[in-house]
Amino acid sequence: MTPLPPGSTIGILGGGQLGRMLSQAAARLGFDVCILDPQENSPAGRVSKGQIVAAYDNPTALDVLGKACDAVTFEFENVPAASVERLQKTGARVAPGALALATAQDRLEEKTFLNRVGAPTVRFLPVDTAEQAREAAQRLGVPSLLKTRREGYDGKGQVWVRSVAGAGRAFRQLGERPAILEAAAPFTRELSVIAARGWDGRTAVYPIGENRHGGGILRSTLAPADIDERLERRARIIARRILKGLDYVGVLGVELFELENGRLLVNEIAPRVHNTGHWTQDGCDCDQFEQHIRAVAGWPLGPTAAHARVEMSNLLGEDVDRWEKLAGLTDVRVHLYGKGEARPGRKMGHVNRILER
Amino acid sequence: MTPLPPGSTIGILGGGQLGRMLSQAAARLGFDVCILDPQENSPAGRVSKGQIVAAYDNPTALDVLGKACDAVTFEFENVPAASVERLQKTGARVAPGALALATAQDRLEEKTFLNRVGAPTVRFLPVDTAEQAREAAQRLGVPSLLKTRREGYDGKGQVWVRSVAGAGRAFRQLGERPAILEAAAPFTRELSVIAARGWDGRTAVYPIGENRHGGGILRSTLAPADIDERLERRARIIARRILKGLDYVGVLGVELFELENGRLLVNEIAPRVHNTGHWTQDGCDCDQFEQHIRAVAGWPLGPTAAHARVEMSNLLGEDVDRWEKLAGLTDVRVHLYGKGEARPGRKMGHVNRILER
Known part of the structure; x- marks a missing residue:
């Protein structure tokens, strides 16, 4: 290309x-x-x-x-x-292509694909009826998480199943839509990998970020995360398997769970630039946005090394009213999106705080 | 404000x-x-x-x-x-205000102002007639540089006077417009300072850059330049005097000559973001463009420390045809302006090469 x-x-x-x-x-x-x-x-x-x-x-x-x-x-x-x-x-x-989009649009397809390419996930079962919901809860144990196969983001379209008997109710609560039941992941940390692949199959992976969520919405990412080399290597291998398996072109976000025993499970993938990659704007020479454009345009991928440790924090809803204070902090870079109404939970901007170099 | x-x-x-x-x-x-x-x-x-x-x-x-x-x-x-x-x-x-613009529009006003606020320049004399041109050449010596008082950039609107007898011809060559004769500056280096001032009078100064020109057009800037502390301090004092003297708001570029004896002379000022400040995009957390917007908008000024040593090179005319090669260099950040026709000497883009951190 x-x-x-x-x-x-x-x-x-x-x-x-x-x-x-x-x-x-x-x-x-x-x-x-x-x-x-x-x-x-x-x-x-x-x-x-x-x-x-x-x-x-x-x-x-x-x-x-x-x-x-x-x-x-x-x-x-x-x-x-x-x-x-x-x-x-x-x-x-x-770019990215139809396969990547179709895979990411359906949680069942996504997890099936991930396991096929050697990217481990929690155990899961398809749920199309209330009866199947109960059976699946029986097999995977409770608590487990029932999610619609399609749509839903930032914690929407999912509900916890806390008893086998309650599984049918959970299914109805989601509107009896095709769903997937996922075993609970007893994770100690949420990590994410921002990775890119060009038309020529070359890949580039940014340092791993550590994420904090609140109310189902990403609050902050710290990157490069404080993780050991073995884990970093493992995360990069997983990201590359996904990119290759999807014959992917562009930037992809991979959300990971780190378990107590050090294992990594893929939570979900996003076939696009990702909120957990915003730190690259102030921590890397080539940020995820330029990287994505480079990949899509058939340009060589840019460098992914971090020149700073950064904490990215989302400005949700009224958080953005703090712009004046934030603008005065010399270690903070402000990024605002030009959105009018600061509805609760709406992503209005983010800040990147430079922690160290 | x-x-x-x-x-x-x-x-x-x-x-x-x-x-x-x-x-x-x-x-x-x-x-x-x-x-x-x-x-x-x-x-x-x-x-x-x-x-x-x-x-x-x-x-x-x-x-x-x-x-x-x-x-x-x-x-x-x-x-x-x-x-x-x-x-x-x-x-x-x-912003900037009328005084800054008027001063920078007229080379005679500019140099007069600079000397008044303690920002040294070459010696100069006003020239309004061919006769005055010869007298001025007599007093300032040759070679000296005759420039129109208004307009002219990138080496246009100026001509060298190499003999007292030739001064009148030089004046006619510039269209007999109001002019200024400047003594030659036997400089060893061209430096520049990018500085900013807010509505509240606070200032922020970026590390000094070293410039190379060719054919009257800026070719490259290396920043932070390799200069000793005393010189750096001197340059910053000069920039602050100018900002204050103009009651300036925004980013200002100050071009300096470094003489063999270590003195600094102001060559010219530009009441705007400046080509020699493009390196800040990849060498500083807050680049000159954000800094200017912050100043104009009444936001606190951002940090000016360099986190990388950068060589900025302009892409003039057909230079931009090298985009594909440049895009493949991992230490080079490409900035293109979206201009159509690559006329000779036209500024089509620039690249920032990260030299060290």
Whole structure:
């Protein structure tokens, strides 16, 4: 795949903060960017050459986007397969590909795939009926976690099963949608790996981050995490297996559980730039956003070494009202997304605190 | 001056690469940006929320810009005084102010000001006639440099006077415009200081850079430069005197000559972000573009320490055709401006090479 020359146009499905930071990285490399998002005046649209205001599955919009762009990528994984196909027919490079998106859209497909490529996960069973929910709870033990196979993020679309008898109720609580029951992971830490793969199959992996969640939402990432070499190596191997197994192009986020016995389990993968990779903006020469654009555009991947230890903290909802105090801290870099309304839990920005060099 | 809250709009006169990088920095801090530039689809306009396509002195355009924006700044210094006045009347904060712009627009005013605030320059004399040109050459000696008082950049609008008899010819060569004759500076190095000042009078100064020019155009900057502490301190004092003398708000570039005897002379000042400050993008936590936006918006100034030694090289004209090779160098960060035609000498982009940490 020949690298796209500067002046080419890159399309991004999704106009939120990830699209915004991708667009800025693309512009730094001399690319023009066109956003597709149903919301007018989106955070990404406001820093891009153009925005098409339409639904993600609008065939005309996809045709226009694909024809206007030399490559198209996504800020989220819930892209309909038909949209990807439609884009590919316009002749634009589309990355990551349909396989990666389809795999990440379905928790059952995802975990099945992960185990197949040697990326260990918790034990899991498919659940399509209340009866199956009870059976699965019996086999995996309780507490266990019932999740819808599709959609759901930041802790939505999942419910704890605390007794075998309660499994059916949990299933109904999720709307009787196709689901997956996952054994509880007695993890001591949540880690994540941000990794990239180019069209040529080369990979690049950033140092591992350690994450803290609260209320199902990522609160902070500390990177490079304080982990031993063996674990770091293991995490990198897992990331590379996933990238290769999906014939992936772009940046991918891999969330991991570290168990007490030192084992690593993959919690989930995100076929896109990832909130736990925002620290790279101020900790690495080439951040995850530039890395993704490089991969999609067929450029050589950039360096991934950290030049600083960084603690990234999300600004959720009213957290952003602290901008004035944060702006005055010399060890803190402020990144705001240009979103209007600070609804509770909404990701309004993040800060990267430089801890050491 | 209360700091502008995120979500405010910042206006920038000028849609070239400096406006583009300023716009990107502003967006990172949650600001919207509106560009004013006569050229449609300008490099900065393509990464900004809006662009007004009009001349810089178009009264209606200035009114619209000023009313749409909470603060307005510039990517260049040749802004008509009337435009600044017009903008100020709309109620928008305008920075840097009229004094800084007027001073930097006229080489005679500039050098007179510099000497007044204790920032030494070469000796100079005003030249308004061919006769004055000869007299001045007699007094300052030859070779000396005749420059138009206004306009002229990258070596344009100036000519060497190599004999007293030839001074009149030099004056006619420059179109008999008001000029200034400057004594030659037998400098050993060209240095520059990028410094900032906020509305509250606080200042921040980046480490000194060492510049190489070729054909009157900046080729590269190495920073932090290899200079002794005494010189560094001296350069910083000079920069602070200038900032204070102009009651300056924003980032200012100060070009210096280092003489063999260790003295520093100010060559010229630029009341804006400066090409010799591009290294800060990859060598500092808070680059000159964010620093300028912080100052203009009334935010506290950011840190200026270097975390890497960087060599910035401009990509002029066809240099940009080397993008593919440059993109593959892991110690090189590529910054391209999205300009179409690579005319000879045109600034198409720059690269920052990380030399050491």
